[in-house]
Amino acid sequence: MIGIRHGRTAWNAAGRFLGHSDIPLDAMGREQVRATALRLCEVPCHHAVSSDLSRARETLGLLLEGRGVVPLLDSGFRERDFGAWEGLTWDEITELEPGLKGSSILDIRGFQPSGGEHFSVVKDRVFAAYERALARIDPGQTVFAVAHAGVFHALLDRLFGADRNTTLIPPAGAFALRVTPGEVTFEGIIGL
Numbered sequence: 689m690i691g692i693r694h695g696r697t698a699w700n701a702a703g704r705f706l707g708h709s710d711i712p713l714d715a716m717g718r719e720q721v722r723a724t725a726l727r728l729c730e731v732p733c734h735h736a737v738s739s740d741l742s743r744a745r746e747t748l749g750l751l752l753e754g755r756g757v758v759p760l761l762d763s764g765f766r767e768r769d770f771g772a773w774e775g776l777t778w779d780e781i782t783e784l785e786p787g788l789k790g791s792s793i794l795d796i797r798g799f800q801p802s803g804g805e806h807f808s809v810v811k812d813r814v815f816a817a818y819e820r821a822l823a824r825i826d827p828g829q830t831v832f833a834v835a836h837a838g839v840f841h842a843l844l845d846r847l848f849g850a851d852r853n854t855t856l857i858p859p860a861g862a863f864a865l866r867v868t869p870g871e872v873t874f875e876g877i878i879g880l
Contacts, residue, residue, distance in 0.1 A: 689818075689821070689822065689830065689831050689832075689833055689864070689865045689867055690728065690731060690733075690830060690831070690832050690833070690862055690863070690864055690865075690878070691833050691835065691840050691843070691857075691862065691863050691864075691865065692724060692728075692747065692748075692751065692832060692833070692834045692835075692860070692861070692862045693747075693834075693835065693836065693837055693840065693857045693858070693859060693860060693861050693862075694713065694717070694721075694739075694741075694743040694744045694746075694747040694834060694835070694836060694859065694860070695713045695714075695716070695717030695718060695719075695720040695721040695724075695743070695746075695747050695750075695859050695860040696713065696714055696716050696717035696720055696859040696860070697711045697712065697713055697714055697717055697743050698711065698714050699711050699775065700717075700859055701714065701716070702777070703777045703778065704775050704776060704777055705770045705773045705774060705775065705776055705777075705778075705781065706767065706770075706774075706775075706836075707766075707767045707768050707769050707770035707771075707773075707774050707804070707838075708741070708766060708767065708769050708770075708774070709774055709775060710741050710742050710743075711742075711743060712742045712743055712746060713742075713743050713746050713747065717743070717747075717859060717860065718746075718750065720859050720860035721746075721747050721750045721751065721860045722750060723860065724751065724860045724861070724862055725750055725751050725753070727862070727878060728751065728832075728862060728878070731830065732829075732830050733751075733752070733755055733757050733830055733831075733832045734757070734825055734826075734829035734830055734831065735757065735760070735821070735824045735825050735829065735830075735831040735832075736748055736751075736752055736757045736758075736759040736760065736831065736832040736833075736834075737759065737760045737761070737762050737765065737817075737820075737821045737824075737831065737832070737833050737834070738759060738760075738761060738762070738765060738833070738834035738835065739761070739762070739763070739765040739766045739767065739834065739835045739836060739839070740761040740762070740763045740765075740766065741766060741767065741836075744765070744834045744835055744836065745759075745761065745834075747834045747860065748832065748834040751832060751834065752832075757832075760824070762817045762820060762821070764813050764814060764816055764817025764820065765814065765817045765833065765834075765835040765836075765839055766813075766835075766836070766839070767835070767836035767837075767838050767839060768804065768805050768807070768810045768836075768838040768839075768842070769803075769804045769805040770801050770804045770805075771800075771801040771802050771803030771804025771805075772784065772801050772802040772803050772804065773801040773804060774804075778793055785799065787799070794841075797841075797845075807842065807845075810838065810839070810842045811842040811843075811845060811846045812846075813842075814835075814839050814842040814843050814846070815842075815843065815846045818833070818843055821833055822867060827868075827869075837857055840857050840863070844874070847865075847872050847874075848872075848874060857877070861877060861878075862877070862878040863875070863876060863877050863878060864876065864878055
């Protein structure tokens with residue numbers, strides 16, 4: 689499996705939490721995705737799936753140009769619902785949530801925003817989507833999965849534990865998982 693984070697959006701550039709809001713890629717995001725597509729041009733793609741949000745759909749569309757692969761949308765790969773934190777910066781969130789002051793942005797896994805999802809719920813939702821994606825391919829085939837930073841943090845946490853999910857995946861960044869019966873191996877970030 690090749691996991692690919694969507695390209696940059698205006699909210700990413702402004703440091704705003706972006707969950708279920710449907711914000712499209714910006715011009716830089718499209719350039720980032722085209723560069724990733726070049727890095728992945730020799731990697732076979734037998735199946736492709738993405739979050740149903742426009743930034744992920746557009747990313748996958750750019751990655752699949754000329755490949756002849758029909759993408760599947762799966763809302764299980766949607767970003768975490770940040771509820772009251774949606775559209776806010778980290779500084780604005782820590783003003784609303786004094787318990788987060790002095791914390792790292794990665795510490796939000798233990799907090800549930802008002803009206804949003806807890807990280808444990810996201811992990812279960814994302815893992816089910818991951819299993820659905822893998823069920824569509826035969827052994828030795830590759831699936832491209834386009835989603836969001838939080839989705840991949842949740843997946844890596846579920847597969848490998850909390851230490852792995854601190855891996856930073858930049859906009860349009862990609863990583864590889866080798867999946868064999870009974871074993872999943874993190875192969876690393878691709879070409880950054």
